Amino acid sequence: MRSSSTISRWPGGEGRRALPFLLPALVVLCMVSLYPLVQGVSRVFYSYRALARQDVFSGWENFTLLLSDPTFSTAFLNSIVWTATSVAGMFLFGYALATMLNSKHLRFRRFFRTASLVPWALPGVVISLIWRYIFLPNGPLNAVLGSLGLRGPEWLTNPSLALWTCVIATVWMGTPFVTVMLLAGLQSLEPELLEAAAIDGASYIQSQVHVIMPSMRKMILIVFTLETIWTFNSFDIVFVLTKGGPGSASMTLPLYAYQNAFMYYQAGYGAAIGVVILSVLLLAVVFYIREVLR
Amino acid sequence: MSLRPWRVALLHVCVVVMIGVLTFPLILLGFNSLKSEVEIFDAPLGIPKAPTLANFRSVMLGTTFSVNMRNSFIVAVSTVLLAVVVTAPAGYAMSRFRFRGRTLFSMWLLATQSFPGIIMVLGLFTVLTVYGLVDRLPGLIMMHTSFSMPFSIWLLKGYFDKIPVELEEAARIDGCSRLGSLVRVVFPLSVPGLLAVATFSLLLSWNEFFFALVVMRSNVNYTLPVYLARFVGSGGVVQWGPLSAAALLATLPVLLLFLLGQRYLVSGLTGGAIK
Numbered sequence: 001m002r003s004s005s006t007i008s009r010w011p012g013g014e015g016r017r018a019l020p021f022l023l024p025a026l027v028v029l030c031m032v033s034l035y036p037l038v039q040g041v042s043r044v045f046y047s048y049r050a051l052a053r054q055d056v057f058s059g060w061e062n063f064t065l066l067l068s069d070p071t072f073s074t075a076f077l078n079s080i081v082w083t084a085t086s087v088a089g090m091f092l093f094g095y096a097l098a099t100m101l102n103s104k105h106l107r108f109r110r111f112f113r114t115a116s117l118v119p120w121a122l123p124g125v126v127i128s129l130i131w132r133y134i135f136l137p138n139g140p141l142n143a144v145l146g147s148l149g150l151r152g153p154e155w156l157t158n159p160s161l162a163l164w165t166c167v168i169a170t171v172w173m174g175t176p177f178v179t180v181m182l183l184a185g186l187q188s189l190e191p192e193l194l195e196a197a198a199i200d201g202a203s204y205i206q207s208q209v210h211v212i213m214p215s216m217r218k219m220i221l222i223v224f225t226l227e228t229i230w231t232f233n234s235f236d237i238v239f240v241l242t243k244g245g246p247g248s249a250s251m252t253l254p255l256y257a258y259q260n261a262f263m264y265y266q267a268g269y270g271a272a273i274g275v276v277i278l279s280v281l282l283l284a285v286v287f288y289i290r291e292v293l294r
Numbered sequence: 295m296s297l298r299p300w301r302v303a304l305l306h307v308c309v310v311v312m313i314g315v316l317t318f319p320l321i322l323l324g325f326n327s328l329k330s331e332v333e334i335f336d337a338p339l340g341i342p343k344a345p346t347l348a349n350f351r352s353v354m355l356g357t358t359f360s361v362n363m364r365n366s367f368i369v370a371v372s373t374v375l376l377a378v379v380v381t382a383p384a385g386y387a388m389s390r391f392r393f394r395g396r397t398l399f400s401m402w403l404l405a406t407q408s409f410p411g412i413i414m415v416l417g418l419f420t421v422l423t424v425y426g427l428v429d430r431l432p433g434l435i436m437m438h439t440s441f442s443m444p445f446s447i448w449l450l451k452g453y454f455d456k457i458p459v460e461l462e463e464a465a466r467i468d469g470c471s472r473l474g475s476l477v478r479v480v481f482p483l484s485v486p487g488l489l490a491v492a493t494f495s496l497l498l499s500w501n502e503f504f505f506a507l508v509v510m511r512s513n514v515n516y517t518l519p520v521y522l523a524r525f526v527g528s529g530g531v532v533q534w535g536p537l538s539a540a541a542l543l544a545t546l547p548v549l550l551l552f553l554l555g556q557r558y559l560v561s562g563l564t565g566g567a568i569k
Contacts (some may be wrong), residue, residue: 014391021387022399024380025443032440033406036417043416093312100309105302114553115313118320121552123501125519126541130319133326133534140322140338175316184564219564229408235504240523257412262508267416274413281408289404293397 041278043271055268062272072273075244075251078163079277082170082252083231089171090227094178101179102186113183120176124236131169132156132241159249162242166250169237174227181223185216218291225288229281253277320545326538334534349539359540361514362521366500366544369431369517373438373499374492377446380439381491385450386480390459403444411504422509429511437505442495449494449562453487454480456565490562493555500548518544 047058066072100106101113119127134141135155142152155165189212197207213220235254238244244251244259253273261270326334328345337343353359388396418437419428427433457480465475503519510516516524522544525537 015393015395018387018391018393018396021383021391025384025447028380028436028440029402029406029443031421032418032436033409033414034402036414036421037409038417039420040413040415040417097309097312100305100312103305106305106309112309112313114556115317117553117556118317118549121497121549121556122320122545123503123519123522125501125503125522126323126545127319129522129537129541130323133538134319134322138335138338143338172316172319180560181564184560188564226407233408233410235411236519239503254411257410258504258508261412261416270412271416274410274416277410278408278413281410285405285408288407289401292404293400 040271041275043268044275046268048265048267058268062268065269066272066276071248071251071256074248075253075256075273076276078251079232079253082163082167083228085167086170086174086231087224087227089167090174090178091224093171093175094182097175097179098182098186101183113180116179117176119173120180122173124173124234125240127169127173128237128240131165131172131237135165135241156242157246159246162246162250166238166241166252169241170231170234173237174231178223178227181219182216185219186212189215218294221291222288225284225291229284229288232277232281232284323538323542323545326534327542329535331533331535334538349535350543353536353540353543357521357525357536357540358513358516359521359543362516362518363543365431365515366518369434369438370496370499370548372431372435373442374495376435376439377442377495378488378491381443381446381450382484382488384443384447385487386454386476388447388451389454400448403447406444415505415508418505419509428509429515431515433509434506434517437509438495438499438502441502442491442498445494446491449490450484450487452565453484453490453562457483486558487562489555489558493552493559494562496548496555497552 043055044062045057045059046055047061048054049056097116101109101116106112133139136142137152137154141155145152153161155161193211193215194207197211202210233254235258238250238252238255239258242250244255248256253276257270257273257277259270260266260273322339325340325342327349328342328347330344330346330348333340333343387393388400422428422433425433427436461479461483462475465479466472470478501519502517503523506517506520507523510520513521522537522541525532525540
């Protein structure tokens with residue numbers, strides 16, 4: 001399309017003209033993204049040996065160790081459960097909130113829309129600290145339950161609850177982004193489309209499923225993929241809220257990788273866990289790239 | 295199309311409840327920062343009965359807070375400036391030129407979103423060690439800039455796509471140099487996009503925890519998230535009053551800037567980056 005414009009008809013290859021613009025970005029990306037990726041992945045073939053007091057080449061050892069490590073299997077399973085439920089929660093609340101914030105019957109819409117963004121701007125560490133306080137045995141949540149005559153559990157130290165407290169905080173943190181994106185999608189829908197559906201006798205649910213969802217398909221898929229990647233990779237909430245505990249009840253892959261690399265000095269083992277994360281996410285990324293570049 | 299009154303009322307109740315859930319934890323933090331340690335647990339949900347600034351005083355005077363705040367400020371502002379300077383020309387090139395490797399470069403930018411922190415930090419550690427940047431702010435600035443770049447380039451490409459090439463051509467016909475048409479025509483029109491990138495980078499850098507945790511080794515070099523995560527009061531137990539005060543001070547400045555800049559970020563995201 002642009003090939004007819006004067007700018008593109010200038011002599012010389014476009015690459016040569018683009019290069020000066022791209023050079024700073026390319027230099028930074030090579031130094032801080034491409035090289036570290038290669039370097040980081042190469043660490044999986046080395047293990048720390050106490051005797052030699054350094055990392056020595058160990059081939060596939062780190063991966064074979066992973067296969068027989070029960071904490072790794074727990075962390076893997078937790079990561080999947082945690083990501084799946086968190087992203088589902090974000091979409092459930094995000095979709096509901098976006099639909100309501102889009103209603104023209106709602107008063108103070110601007111105020112509510114701005115207020116709904118608050119968690120997006122908070123540092124992950126602050127979010128985690130607030131929720132740690134809320135979940136304390138003598139904290140506000142159990143105070144509310146107590147006033148209802150219920151005895152609140154020990155949210156953070158009960159092995160069957162710890163992971164779910166992380167899910168709640170993650171959903172809270174991620175809901176604004178999903179809301180604001182879906183709201184923008186809803187606002188760009190043609191009102192005639194919905195009116196036509198209503199005239200044809202479509203129920204509320206039918207118009208949601210057959211009219212709204214399909215026209216927002218691409219955006220929903222991209223936001224879904226992004227949130228999946230971000231959640232699977234995220235570290236702050238589990239680190240501050242439960243430290244993966246009690247035991248390894250709420251351990252996730254990023255936290256376990258961090259502990260191995262920086263607390264137990266097993267950088268190679270940590271990197272191997274990182275490669276597992278990367279392989280899972282590459283599936284999501286291929287999907288994401290296909291949707292975005294389409 | 296009109297709704298029955300009770301449905302309108304129900305709509306408002308639902309919205310108020312959900313917005314309440316999304317904002318109340320922050321209000322709670324504000325309450326706690328003004329309460330004594332005893333009151334925090336005696337009345338965990340109540341409005342402060344005897345508001346005190348003691349928590350803020352002990353944070354400001356008794357800890358390294360102000361130094362860490364300064365660090366966060368330096369890192370965030372440098373990241374914002376660097377990100378804008380580096381990504382604006384790159385976004386322009388992605389929008390205007392068809393060069394070999396363009397698709398590959400786009401794919402690389404999109405793929406970086408998924409790189410696990412642990413792999414990147416292990417690799418970056420080697421780079422930082424070589425340049426003597428471990429435990430120093432410039433190292434962190436470089437990392438934060440690179441994290442903000444993929445998204446920012448993508449967002450700006452979308453912005454430049456919407457600025458008609460004809461405008462540049464007209465400026466050139468009127469005797470502007472190539473650089474002149476960029477500076478006088480394209481740049482002013484892309485200010486909302488640049489504000490979106492600035493808001494995004496500010497948030498990313500100010501809130502980033504994992505890399506700062508690994509790379510910063512000494513108390514005086516911590517940024518605020520690391521300071522907060524390592525916060526322990528006297529006696530080894532967490533003191534929620536001072537911690538809440540510190541967390542509030544670490545949150546409010548950027549929250550306010552974000553609320554000012556969010557409409558640029560949101561329209562940038564929905565107009566170019568996501569759609």
